[in-house]
Amino acid sequence: MIPELGQFSLVLALLIAIAQSTLPIIGVTRENTIWINSAKYLALLQFFLVLIAFMALMRSYIVSDFTVTNVVNNSHSKKPLLYKIVGTWGNHEGSILLWVLILVSFGGALSLFGSNIPTRLRARVLSVQGWICVGFISFMLFTSNPFERTFPPPLNGNDLNPLLQDIGLAIHPPLLYVGYVGFSIVFSFAVAALMEGEVSSAWARWVRPWILIAWTSLSAGIALGAWWAYYELGWGGWWFWDPVENVSFMPWLVGTALLHSAIVTEKRGAFKAWTVLLAILTFSLSLLGTFIVRSGLLTSVHSFAVDPERGIYILILLAVSIGGSLLLFAYRAPSLESGGLFSPISRESGLLLNNLFLTTAAAIVLFGTLYPLFLEGITGEKISVGPPFFNISFTPIGLLLGSTMAIGPYLKWNRADLAGVLSRIKFLIFISLGVSLFVWYLKSSGPAFAIIGVGVSFWLFTSTFFEWMDRVRLFNKNYFNIFKRIKSQPRSANGMTIAHLGMSFIILGVVGSSAWKEEVISFVEKGSQLKVAGFLVTFEGVSIHQGPNYNSEKATLKVEKEGKFLENLYPERRLYLATGTSTTESAIRQSLAGDLYVTISEPANNKFKGKWVLRLIYEPLVNFIWLGASFLALGGIISITDRRYKIGRTFKYRRTKPINKVVGLDNF
């Protein structure tokens, strides 16, 4: 019964979406207030309907309702409850339902918290959002219905891929989707603005919190994915430039460009067409990502079950939404007045340079990912474009971006004094050069990018910190109100500083762990000892344990350094009973200087039966990546709470003033 309820709510949601996509927008042209205002309620109603559907599916997973095909294919009664719950979105159908749930949540959130936005604009935005909902709900109902029944119901399910039974992977998709789908509302804002034919700086201020929310989640989602790959896949890598990774990285790159160009539009009224284009492109790339992951167009390590039929449906969706919006852009954007004037040395130019680097980087990733498809289409030749290509082409851009973003915050709007800025921080340049030289002395064999990279990271960190110190007058005699001075800074400025510091950490972590990784592989028996990066590791044997739906062989490793006992590590090998597949669970000794990463496996060669294969990897500085990513997310969150965007303050306003008067311009 309950699956049918879910199905029914989905059908209702589709109908509501159709209404939401048409009524408000017609209302705007006909000046019909009721129709305009309907947008708000339709979006909320739709949110509740999809929520019911999602809950219904989740319930089927929790109670292991094996009359539902989706549950049969992806669950098992013996699975731990937590993984039954997260299993709801661990498969194609469920993940699309989650996708749609997040989509309508954003619509609902705009209805509730967007009261500072003019009702007409909001009605248009919600209408555009409605079109996207129509597309995806119908996609779900027609090609990937999660509530399909099966008869007769089997006794038990087929389990979930054991690699996916992991908490990191359980929260990674929702975060990633909040990022992807969050950009839908930014997209809707852009399309609505193009329909109105006007992009104002107020518009930029209204979209900014949504950009920030999406960007923050996307950053966190990508970082979590990388982290999951790092500790779960067992070879110590966190990024492989796989198509699936690339398609999540592209919206991030373009979204970051958008985040910065929107500032110029907000503060200076410039780059209007460009900001709108970036808003469209960011969501388009998210959609492209969804398409590539689910259509089997490219080969990838991690992807959903491939089905060309679904691919074609998504492709049609893409053609309509991306093609339509870009057509509208080509038609309307030329009439958007380009904004104010600024000197070639100014904050504006700095942000423009940032955009140049980020979009070039995105173009490289997009092109490299799709090139095998292009070439196969034209000449029939099959090639692979993998990590070497991306590393070679991406690294210079990344380092350039890292070193110029250090100066950006020093530049004043309109006209800045670059020579003055540089002379003020030239000592930082010298120190950073010194740091690079020192690293060169330590690691005479390079590689060059890593030696430069450490210098860039140091330069970015120090100059960002100095700029902030200057701004809050850290060493002002009046020490006591330092917190007041920090608090008096706009939240978005503090957020920027934190995020930029985060980038410097990420550069350091990426450089360290990819350039100076050390690895030792050996057969071991009880009592064997191995050395890596100063650690002495003793293999003390393997014991057998039983998990809820797997058997595990757990090794005990004693880790010592300079004769001192540090800790025991317990890497595992698990055999999942339902599917007969096995996984390795790495054990990691974490520290900021570097991780000691250990895995065990059985020898491939029967000659060595009875021994174990022990793999020790030392990953220097790798934790700076996760630290940096948390700084990015923290910076994003702090920026979202900036007073100018008035998130969460609307309720207060509503109580005191009639809504109509609140148009979000009062702090000008």
Added chain:
Amino acid sequence: MNFIKFLLITFLYLAPVDIILAVEPDEVLTDLKLESRARDISANVRCVVCQNEPIDTSNSGVARDLRILIRERLLAGDSNKEVYKYLVDRYGNFILFKPPLTLSTAFLWFMPLLVFFLGVVILVGVLKKASPSNKSRFSNVSNDTKFSDSLENKKGKK
């Protein structure tokens, strides 16, 4: 479609049930220099039965054979280039993660520079157009008033 299904079946049966992790100790060469060259090469060679993985981290049997083969070639005195050629002769350019520069990949390899310089040209154009020295009427004050004017208008419309 059927074809793909059959391939999948083939691969399913080929995939070992047990997870063996990448390079095995008995493959490792005692000569550290050669070993590190072998690792470099195998990180750039695509595993032919996996989805998108280098043979260095793959646990399939063919990947293991190729890793051992690469080491044999190196021991026999082959240069890295010769080892790659040996592999390409058997499996084609498809197995190289770093596509060699040929006529059909020239566009791929020069594209990053091309895009970047195109971007620089556009950037210079935009900066020239926006430069205050370009237009005499510019002054900070007038720009700001114009800016808030448009906002006032918007307020009025509402």
Added chain:
Amino acid sequence: MRRFVFLVPLALSLIIGTFSVWGLLNDRNPSEVPSALINRSIPKFNLSPLPGLRTPGFSRDNLLNLKKVSVINFFASWCLPCRAEHQSLIELSQNNEIVLAGINYKDINKDALDWLTELGNPYTYVGDDFSGRTGIDWGITGVPETFIVNRDGKVVHRFSGPLVGVKFKEFKELLTLELR
């Protein structure tokens, strides 16, 4: 001119779209490795017979000296799809115009013998490739895999996966073309 600039994003997305449509509608497998051997002479190899089997082993020179169209089939007893295609191989062995040679890939001797006794031996030659080296020389990605070699000793077609149904029909058509 200015208007034209604003059409660039649309144009680029259309190009990507076109390729995506092509990529989806064409029945292609993006992870399939194309054979590098097509239109090249067969690689060097010399395989000994399976111990305990009467059928002789064979080498590159054997095949070249035959001046006949030959079909080289990689098989193993541990490979289930091979079982599925075995009937097709038996059917092929009735054809006297071709030479059907099997290469037993990474198999345990006794298992391979049992396999041929149980299902019948369609091969004129059977080579033992226990190490899998010859497999690599032929650039195979898995078993079963089947090559058609023409009279001049050039590899003309490669089929990966079992020869059954539509695929076997296609295989026979291509083979007939070679025999003409």
